[in-house]
Amino acid sequence: MTDIQKSGVTILGIFAVDVTFLAPRLPAIGETLAGSGFVMGxxxxxxxxxxxxxxxxxxxxxITKIGKDAFGDIGLKTWAEAGATARVQRIDSHPTGSAFIFVNDANGQNAIIVYAGASGTLSPDDLDLEKETIAASKVFVTQLEQPVDAALRGLEIARAAGTITVxxxxxxxxxxxEIYRLSDYIAPNETEAAMLTGIAPGTVDDARKAGDALLAKGAKNALITLGGNGVLLHNATQSVHLPARAAGEVIDTTGAGDAFLGGFSAALSKGLDPVEAARYGSATAGISVTRRGAAxxxxxxxxxxxxLRS
Structure with a gap:
């Protein structure tokens, strides 16, 4: 299949219903703490x-799996409303995933516990069933909330088909x-970059050192999100730091990294060059943190x- 025939983005990952609690802090073990808000989505x-x-x-x-339950129905409704095509299996053996999210009601910082549920049963065989879907895509994106072997198989299929891998x-x-070598873009946040490389990207120069370490492992590009310091796109020929732009008051950082990657992959699939795609992703994230919730x-x-025009 030629690149001209390719279009859009295929994403492999989990679906979970978020139950979000706002409070001034996390409670200690054995403590009950009054919260200031609750959202489910x-x-x-x-x-x-x-x-x-x-x-x-x-x-x-x-591409995902969900249970035959009310939470699974929420997933189907969510993708339909967003305009995403669901390549989804519904199974009886596991419930749909769920996540507990604590959001600090003063500064918007969060802590999360995720149970993948049905999505946690995704396997390489499931990815083989979606080989044509992945091969027809301009961009393929995956993470590590579902089993690693499923992510690996998805990246293998994408690379063999000439699809851009994120x-x-x-x-x-x-x-x-092997996953490094299959990644056109490896996209950690600063905490994940530190865990992968041993280099804490506290400054942009540190982020470049972490980027070099990721390239040395085989990735073609390192795309490191730096929270309030923006994002770094780093490869063998260029290293571009894009400062963060505020779209308003930051009230909830839940899903900011996902907003960035969604915007980036969408822009990349539409033919924007990587720097402009990263700028598009940064704007996506910048708006998302001014609103409650993830999706x-x-x-x-x-x-x-x-x-972006403002």
Whole structure:
């Protein structure tokens, strides 16, 4: 299949329903703490990225598994409303995934516990069933909330088909070195970059050193998100730091990294060069943190483009 025939983004990942509690801090073991708010909505890194990419104007397919339960129904509704095509299996043996999210009601910082549920049963065989979907895509994206062997197989299929691969090593966990070599873009945040390289990217220069370490492992590009310090796109021929731009008051950082990757992959699939795609992803994330929730916070292409023009 030639590149001309390729279009859109295929994302592999988990779906989980987020149950989010706002409070001034996490309670200690044995302590009950009064919260200041509660939100329930769709989440999971892969699903968030799929929603972000679709709302950002991408043609999106999302590969996952869900249970035959009410939480699974929420997933189907979420993807339909976002305009993402669900390449989804529903199974009886496991419930749909769920995530507990604590959000500090003063500064928006978060802590998360995820149970993958049905998505945790994704296997290489499931990816083989979606070989044609992946091969027809301009961009393939995966993370590490589902089993590593499923992510590896998806990247193998994409690389063999000449599809651009974006690997988000989150949560940071052990994975085969082969994944680096299969990654056109490895996209950690600063915490994940430190865990993978031993270099804490506290400054942009440190991030470049971490980027060099990721390139040495075999990745073609390191795309390191630096929170309030923006993002670094680093490869063998260029190293571009894009400072963060504020779109308003930061109230919830949940899903900001997923917003960035969704916007980036959508832009890349539409032919933007990598620097402009990273700028597009940064704008996507910059808007998302001014809103509560993960999938619910993802902006539209019109909002992103208006922000970039402002």
């Amino acid at each position: 769709p989440g999971g890194k892969g699903s968030n990225q799929a929603v972000a990419a679709a709302r950002a104007g991408g043609e999106v397919r999302f 690997f988000n090593p989150a949560p940071a966990t052990a994975f085969p070195d 619910a916070s993802m902006p539209t292409a019109a909002e992103i483009e208006a922000f």
